[in-house]
Amino acid sequence: MLEISPAKVVHIIYQAREGDMAAAELHAFIRGLNDDEQAHLVALAWVGRGAFDAADFAEAVETAYQERMTPTDGYLMGMPHLAENLEAGLEAMGVDVSAVEDDFLRDH
Template identity: 80%
Template sequence: MLEISPAKVVHIIYQSREGNMGERELHAFIQGLNEDEQAHLVALAWVGRGVYEAGDFADAVETAFNERAAPTDQYLMGMPHLAENLEAGLEAMGFDVAEVEDDFLRDH
């Protein structure tokens, strides 16, 4: 089960696409997530990159907890194609990204 709301993931996707203007806010947003949310976010990115399959999500989360070496915000923001990886990860986990994005944009 996903321990981070899809809306928070879409917020990160949106901010990462903003480039330098959203970089400081994105670092702060990711830092403000709790440890469970951060691990699930990393696991989602890995699923989106194809490192793990959606069916192995629990293993990805466990690995994210156990192998954390750098702050999550720095690790993720150093990842090429972060927004695309998170989008693909959400889709692989069965979420309708377009619907979540519509809800996010309507609220912002």
């Protein structure tokens, strides 16, 4: 169902928590994602902040495609609580975030 790997989302969560120190790298990482990954990332953030329910994820993805008017990296980086929204979005979609985080930390 997700067109972006949970590992990539966790990478973004960790960079977002780093704040200004990782901002340039985070912008570049998000810009480097394909259109499907970017739309799914935005949809995850929306689910995480409660704008959509997990059951409506497909609708959130479609809305992300239709309403994209600015670069995704700028939109997401301007979102308050981006890391928390993405983490909550993954959890709502049934992803075991702590297991993905453990794998991410082990690899980095």
